[in-house]
Amino acid sequence: MEVSYHDPFALTEAMANVMTGGHAICPGRFLAKSAILLACALMVENFDMEILTGDIEMSYAKFGLGTLRPKNPIPFKLRRRSKQEH
Numbered sequence: 572m573e574v575s576y577h578d579p580f581a582l583t584e585a586m587a588n589v590m591t592g593g594h595a596i597c598p599g600r601f602l603a604k605s606a607i608l609l610a611c612a613l614m615v616e617n618f619d620m621e622i623l624t625g626d627i628e629m630s631y632a633k634f635g636l637g638t639l640r641p642k643n644p645i646p647f648k649l650r651r652r653s654k655q656e657h
Contacts (some may be wrong), residue, residue, distance in 0.1 A: 621648045 597603070623646040630642045 617652055619650045619652055621650070623647055 627645055628642045629639045631639065633640070
């Protein structure tokens with residue numbers, strides 16, 4: 572699957588697998604992607620995140636499915652930014 576970086580509606584392969592295809596394709600896939608991007612943008616704008624570990628070991632158990640997961644939970648600290656920091 573070729574993804575254009577200029578196409579705001581381009582789906583990654585992992586998202587395309589979740590949204591299926593053909594006659595059963597999800598009609599809300601563009602709304603879902605927009606909602607996820609908006610939530611991520613708001614998190615980046617309003618919070619500072621600090622990862623509390625230096626080494627993150629990844630699990631390759633489901634390597635071919637489009638995602639890698641960490642072997643262990645990743646400890647982090649989330650701090651809300653003050654209005655002056657915006």
